[in-house]
């Protein structure tokens with residue numbers, strides 16, 4: 488019998504966990520040919536998430552858990568789940584039932600048919616604000632132009648992978664993790680499952696606009712050095728413009744003599760160049776900050792409690 492580990496990151500999901508468990512329970516019963524474990528990650532929740540998980544673990548021995556010492560973010564939670572997993576197949580899905588467990592049987596079937604990854608992609612953004620949809624659309628457009636890998640529109644973290652894919656993902660040691668990029672970067676034969684957007688079953692999202700923006704910047708900077716090169720291009724372009732303008736002034740002065748006009752052009756040049764220099768420095772700063780975080784080699788998460796033992800922790 489094949490083993491399947493399903494990783495469920497949970498941050499303040501106490502309200503939704505009983506619902507989630509009853510839905511997933513039905514699905515697991517429908518797939519008797521697999522041996523499932525559910526790995527719940529309590530990502531430093533401040534509500535009763537941990538006790539809800541412990542309760543489930545008590546009555547169902549398929550329920551495993553990893554509880555972090557504080558909130559480390561969903562990326563860290565997914566990584567911990569993958570590192571602690573040992574199943575032949577490993578899945579990831581949200582606790583809020585936005586990632587419909589009903590898709591799991593079909594996803595498993597695709598793996599049996601020879602695919603390495605079954606991944607879900609949402610076909611619409613129903614129930615999501617217009618502004619958020621617009622920016623998210625823009626993100627995919629811009630990032631696909633400048634980063635080295637192609638991110639699929641609407642791709643979610645909802646997926647089931649074969650062991651070798653998980654091994655590849657956890658072998659990437661980076662601190663600033665952008666899973667959407669990492670999943671694409673490692674490659675492997677992927678089957679996409681389209682499904683409509685669903686509202687959260689209970690509780691509320693913790694992804695604010697600022698958090699999403701930071702995530703988008705992480706994505707672009709983690710997978711591309713193009714922003715650094717853009718500063719260089721801007722620099723070259725404006726230096727050229729500056730030299731051309733200087734040449735023009737010299738020639739004009741030689742022909743017509745000098746006049747004192749020109750303050751507006753000087754002021755605008757100062758502003759434009761000052762702005763560009765600051766932007767370039769900012770871009771360099773973003774990379775530097777990440778290099779700083781990487782070289783510190785801090786752990787990506789700290790486990791407080793778990794009923795699992797790591798079997799696949801790769802060597803640092």
Ligand code: UDP
Nearest residue numbers: 496497498530560561564581582692693694
């Ligand atoms: N999550 C987490 N740590 C966090 C934020 C979220 O583990 O710091 C989990 C959350 O419990 C949920 C999943 O990640 O299972 C997706 O989060 P959410 O539903 O808030 O995001 P959205 O669906 O709005 O993108």
Ligand code: MG
Nearest residue numbers: 581583585687
């Ligand atoms: Mg959600």
